[in-house]
Amino acid sequence: MTNILPEAAVDRPVDLSRVKISNEVAIQITGMNKWYGTFHVLRDINMTVHRGERIVICGPSGSGKSTLIRCINRLEEHQSGQIIVDGTELTSDLKNIDKVRSEVGMVFQHFNLFPHLTILENCTLAPIWVRKVPRREAEETAMHFLEKVKIPEQAHKYPGQLSGGQQQRVAIARSLCMKPRIMLFDEPTSALDPEMIKEVLDTMIQLAEEGMTMICVTHEMGFARQVANRVIFMDQGQIVEQNEPEEFFRNPRSDRTKLFLSQILGH
Numbered sequence: 403m404t405n406i407l408p409e410a411a412v413d414r415p416v417d418l419s420r421v422k423i424s425n426e427v428a429i430q431i432t433g434m435n436k437w438y439g440t441f442h443v444l445r446d447i448n449m450t451v452h453r454g455e456r457i458v459i460c461g462p463s464g465s466g467k468s469t470l471i472r473c474i475n476r477l478e479e480h481q482s483g484q485i486i487v488d489g490t491e492l493t494s495d496l497k498n499i500d501k502v503r504s505e506v507g508m509v510f511q512h513f514n515l516f517p518h519l520t521i522l523e524n525c526t527l528a529p530i531w532v533r534k535v536p537r538r539e540a541e542e543t544a545m546h547f548l549e550k551v552k553i554p555e556q557a558h559k560y561p562g563q564l565s566g567g568q569q570q571r572v573a574i575a576r577s578l579c580m581k582p583r584i585m586l587f588d589e590p591t592s593a594l595d596p597e598m599i600k601e602v603l604d605t606m607i608q609l610a611e612e613g614m615t616m617i618c619v620t621h622e623m624g625f626a627r628q629v630a631n632r633v634i635f636m637d638q639g640q641i642v643e644q645n646e647p648e649e650f651f652r653n654p655r656s657d658r659t660k661l662f663l664s665q666i667l668g669h
């Protein structure tokens with residue numbers, strides 16, 4: 403579901419001056435196509451993401467944004483072309499899937515926390531069972547990241563006792579507990595009440611300031627302006643154009659991008 407908001411509620415100075423975008427390639431996608439049955443949902447996608455980049459993907463509902471990022475951590479399978487994540491090619495035999503999944507964290511629109519587990523247990527589950535981290539160490543790491551997202555006092559509560567914004571911050575902390583090198587965000591604020599959007603964006607900004615490689619599907623254009631180093635516009639399964647935010651918003655090249663921006667920014 404698309405929930406389009408005109409501008410993000412980012413209300414603090416964003417300091418990305420220390421973040422260097424390296425020459426190292428984090429994700430390389432070449433000539434990638436995907437079909438759902440006979441529906442050609444992603445068409446000849448070519449995309450290179452360098453370490454430290456903060457990419458925002460925007461575009462109309464149904465343009466394939468979620469499908470694209472779900473292909474990057476292999477929640478969806480592509481049918482042709484190549485996806486290389488951190489030097490590992492994603493193949494249909496799922497040979498390297500655990501390695502890729504542990505390097506790529508994902509935060510969804512709906513937080514997908516386990517309702518019957520406490521916040522701390524949600525955060526330690528995968529490190530203990532997938533990574534075989536000793537419980538005490540996993541709990542220390544979880545507390546570290548719960549402090550980072552500013553809710554350590556909620557550790558022993560259940561998801562249902564937290565606000566939507568708090569639950570989404572737990573989802574981010576839970577991903578970070580797996581020590582990912584890349585974070586994917588799929589409309590992380592679009593299920594939230596407006597007053598909670600800011601706290602989640604603030605957590606994402608903090609990650610960006612620390613140099614995390616990020617791909618964010620979002621309609622938060624204020625976030626895109628202030629945090630992204632590149633904005634990608636998709637329509638009908640294709641990357642239509644991409645540019646630095648200032649140029650992207652000031653001088654969109656294609657008519658489809660102009661129309662999209664005029665609709666969401668109202669000018």
Ligand SMILES: Nc1ncnc2c1ncn2[C@@H]1O[C@H](COP(=O)(O)OP(=O)(O)OP(=O)(O)O)[C@@H](O)[C@H]1O
Nearest residue numbers: 403404438443461462463464465466467468469470
């Ligand atoms: N599992 C599926 N099976 C068949 N079609 C699907 C499936 N998932 C998505 N689609 C279709 O693929 C297209 C792209 O969907 P996708 O969710 O990637 O778009 P999106 O750009 O993220 O949209 P939104 O902004 O509304 O979330 C849509 O037409 C959608 O209906």
